[in-house]
Amino acid sequence: MNSETITDIPLLRGPVALSHHFIRRFLHEGDRAVDATCGNGSDTLLLAELVGSSGRVWAFDIQQAAIDRSFQRLTEAGLAERVKLIRAGHETLSGHVTDNISLVVFNLGYLPGGDRSIITNPETTAKALEMSHACLKPGGILAVTIYPGHDGGERERHVVESWSAGLDARAFHVWRMGQLNVPADAPYFILIQKAA
Amino acid sequence: MNSETITDIPLLRGPVALSHHFIRRFLHEGDRAVDATCGNGSDTLLLAELVGSSGRVWAFDIQQAAIDRSFQRLTEAGLAERVKLIRAGHETLSGHVTDNISLVVFNLGYLPGGDRSIITNPETTAKALEMSHACLKPGGILAVTIYPGHDGGERERHVVESWSAGLDARAFHVWRMGQLNVPADAPYFILIQKAA
Numbered sequence: 001m002n003s004e005t006i007t008d009i010p011l012l013r014g015p016v017a018l019s020h021h022f023i024r025r026f027l028h029e030g031d032r033a034v035d036a037t038c039g040n041g042s043d044t045l046l047l048a049e050l051v052g053s054s055g056r057v058w059a060f061d062i063q064q065a066a067i068d069r070s071f072q073r074l075t076e077a078g079l080a081e082r083v084k085l086i087r088a089g090h091e092t093l094s095g096h097v098t099d100n101i102s103l104v105v106f107n108l109g110y111l112p113g114g115d116r117s118i119i120t121n122p123e124t125t126a127k128a129l130e131m132s133h134a135c136l137k138p139g140g141i142l143a144v145t146i147y148p149g150h151d152g153g154e155r156e157r158h159v160v161e162s163w164s165a166g167l168d169a170r171a172f173h174v175w176r177m178g179q180l181n182v183p184a185d186a187p188y189f190i191l192i193q194k195a196a
Numbered sequence: 197m198n199s200e201t202i203t204d205i206p207l208l209r210g211p212v213a214l215s216h217h218f219i220r221r222f223l224h225e226g227d228r229a230v231d232a233t234c235g236n237g238s239d240t241l242l243l244a245e246l247v248g249s250s251g252r253v254w255a256f257d258i259q260q261a262a263i264d265r266s267f268q269r270l271t272e273a274g275l276a277e278r279v280k281l282i283r284a285g286h287e288t289l290s291g292h293v294t295d296n297i298s299l300v301v302f303n304l305g306y307l308p309g310g311d312r313s314i315i316t317n318p319e320t321t322a323k324a325l326e327m328s329h330a331c332l333k334p335g336g337i338l339a340v341t342i343y344p345g346h347d348g349g350e351r352e353r354h355v356v357e358s359w360s361a362g363l364d365a366r367a368f369h370v371w372r373m374g375q376l377n378v379p380a381d382a383p384y385f386i387l388i389q390k391a392a
Binding site: 006007008009010011012013014018021025026028138139140161164165166167168169172173174175176177178179180181182190191193195196 | 202203204205206207208209210214217221222224334335336357360361362363364365368369370371372373374375376377378386387389391392
């Protein structure tokens with residue numbers, strides 16, 4: 001039992017909790033996973049725990065501060081060996097990862113506690129989504145948290161939703177998951193699953 | 197492995213698959229659960245399996261055909277003892293169930309394979325939702341599948357969404373989960389969790 005659960009029940013307080021709920025259900029020992037927006041390394045750490053010693057994680061970020069923080073957290077947890085930290089934009093994903101991926105996480109927007117002028121770019125995000133969905137294995141998922149509230153967030157939301165809505169419904173199950181009793185610009189979640 | 201999963205991965209093909217994903221994650225042995233729209237008994241059967249021999253399920257339907265089919269399926273599965281089948285509208289819920297409920301399922305619209313003129317009524321649905329959310333235990337959920345495509349479905353959708361959007365965000369986590377790459381009147385899912 002921790003702050004995210006009550007007994008064995010996950011508390012779906014917001015999109016990050018929802019994303020973690022799906023990550024825990026869909027990622028298994030031995031899997032290959034990608035954190036497209038490493039940030040403070042919270043998601044990277046969760047992926048590294050879940051894939052176990054036989055799995056592999058690739059984590060991207062353009063900011064050295066994000067790579068450093070994540071490396072420190074992974075090292076403290078004894079999980080650094082499972083993770084390849086890549087200081088580059090996620091639009092370089094296909095140069096590192098090509099197939100058989102179970103899960104790719106995107107946490108869009110800016111680095112929490114960092115420079116808020118450095119934000120994910122809708123064009124490179126679109127490229128990274130395109131690359132990511134192409135390397136998923138059947139049943140694999142993209143887990144995307146969107147923050148429309150920051151500068152440029154509204155355009156990013158539009159790019160991500162348009163791209164998602166254009167996916168062939170026979171090949172991908174595409175879900176938009178937002179809260180009904182929060183402000184309209186609150187963060188929300190998109191889950192894309194490759195069909196089997 | 198069955199048609200709903202690939203290895204151990206659930207396939208989120210539509211709102212019913214998504215509803216079952218959450219039901220399987222949130223319902224545990226010994227829990228108390230309600231099927232507010234018994235229908236052909238598919239959800240009732242799943243709830244009865246998950247709550248185990250120490251749990252309890254209440255299932256409502258206004259149509260005798262639905263009660264009969266469900267009773268037959270439960271009996272065949274050897275699970276009839278765990279379930280109280282109630283031939284009455286779900287707006288009578290609070291006369292049977294009062295508190296400590298882990299999960300209430302609603303599958304709105306008409307009985308599959310039955311008389312399509314007999315549909316759930318927005319007013320009684322609203323009453324049943326009101327009663328249901330009041331008897332949830334902390335962390336407990338309402339799992340509501342909505343079919344806007346049938347006659348009266350659009351009004352039902354409006355009633356359910358308005359009611360959901362009005363819930364206090366500190367007391368309930370309210371999620372609308374719809375697919376982005378399907379027609380606008382496709383069925384979708386609402387998940388409401390009582391905060392801890």
